[in-house]
Amino acid sequence: MNQLQEIAAQLLKHNYLILTGHAIPDGDCIGSMLGLHCALQNLGKKVEMILEDPVPAIYHYLPHWEDIRPPVISERHGFAAVYLDCSDQCRVSEEVRQVLQNAAVTINIDHHRDNSRFGDYYYVNPEAAATAEIIYELLHIMQIPIGQDVANCLYAGIIMDTGRFMNSNTTSLTMKVASELLQKGASVDLARNNLFESKPLAEVLLLKHALGHLTLSEDGKIAAMWLTLEEVKQAGAMDYHPEGIINYARMIAGVEVGLLFREVGIDQVKVGFRSRGRVDVASLAREFGGGGHRLAAGASFTGSLESVIALVLDRVKDVC
Template identity: 35%
Template sequence: MMATLSEIRTVIDRHTTFLVTTHEGPDGDAVGSSLALAHYLKSLGKDASVYICDPVPDAYAWLPMADQVLGTLPDRDYEVCFVLDVGEFKRTGKEITSSTRIGSFVNIDHHPDCPQFGALNLIDPQACATGAIIYRLIKESGATPDYATSLCIYTAIVTDTGRFSYSNANPEAFAITGELVTQGVNTWDVTEKLFESQPKARLDLLALALADLTVSPCGEYGSLSVTLDMYEKTGGTAELTDGFVNYPRSIRGVEVAIFFRELAPREFKVGFRSKGKVDVGAISAHFGGGGHHNAAGCKVNGTLDEVKDLVFAKLRQTR
């Protein structure tokens, strides 16, 4: 059932042990909102842990409590599991979906097509980030986020809005982050850690990806690709490819950017970004994925050329 902030607050008041989790391949909103909620629960004297099926990317490892994120689900019971920003339940990983030691799930998200899989569900597609909903939850209780929590929420919002450049950078995004700055968040310090401290391997990987830059004959679609062979050549990893999709999107005339990332032989993660004219959430759904109107992703099997052909053929149908 859909829930209010007040109802979720009641769940927090009535229980003691909490698990917080998010999606595979966690981004800034996933990590930031999860850590923010865990900080808040701990400030209330609750027993709270964060579990993520994939490691926290280095870009967010400096956040308070990031070093305490669990990579394996403990052999213990939890009364409530908060599932944040996942889009769909299976993205939490098999340890969560198959667990018999979790009492109930509370689903908090801003993906418009997120199913109501929780006992309580708070899904607001108008929220700039899931971190913004966590901020609302804290304020609902009459509390003000402390510095550590503020840092995590700020990171969630600044990354999910593309440094306030995406269409989801709404008035609430600026209002919340303005309040967080009053709590001591240093905007340059966060920017430097997130965007000005990249390893050389990322640029080496980007150089190879840019060599594969493709723009469709109509000029409306552009793509980059990263293969397993590129990782081997550069020593780079998948987490270093965050943001690569923005390069083809920056080309004049390109309406949809696509990033093909090889997960395993004949298996690719396909990320889409739209400037607004094309609903890439619908395109992603066609391939079994999900997401927003302007940002979505899916997995497609085949060789790189086969996957490209399938995706570009679907895009041509939208013209």
């Protein structure tokens, strides 16, 4: 029995499960949680979903998104805790960890190469384009029929983590899974209209500010943008609104690494890294206590926006 089969057995064994994912959840995190939630509920199981951050509005078209709740600390026993798309337990809040600390079993399903392999049972496949792709395989092992609701959720996870199948993590298996999800009822129109053609005003305002700060290194290989705390507040933005802005830095011809610096508090800065392919930005992010994928990563810093920009740019120049 391999690791994913062991996890399938545990999910079938437990009738009470709590699902969670990483902070500032993206499409793969949300889609994987909702897809697994729908499938397990169809088996008659009690399933809770908890996240410390709100579900971004673009995912509100997915079934049962409103069932994802903030963590409420209370006595719970006999449940299985399932971490999805979460490379380490430190990527969830202390409140989430407190809720899950009494779990009968802890399960970790992920595709991040730097996953810490935590939990009683874990399955980490860095070759998978998205955790949602793994969930699709898991449901087949469990012999759970995939209906339209599950298909739409998993399709959203895959399409977001592959950048509409344009990122290099897209494989022939990814395309096969996506095709099968379409056969099972996933809607391309629904995904396109909600995920790519319905931008919140706050996100557009942030993009305006970020592009206004756009700078290029002398050799044109590094593009950097930043957002001040005041700009984020003026836009009325949530934590997830800047998610796609960094791609505008990477898409400039000749750029190898795109960076987005974002003030999130006094002397608190989050940095997103994106690579065109030659530079492993996950390794760079790990040097600063962060992590992610080879082409997309992030890290948090303590210091002024100006000092963090200088620090990171100096290091990135060493590898570009």
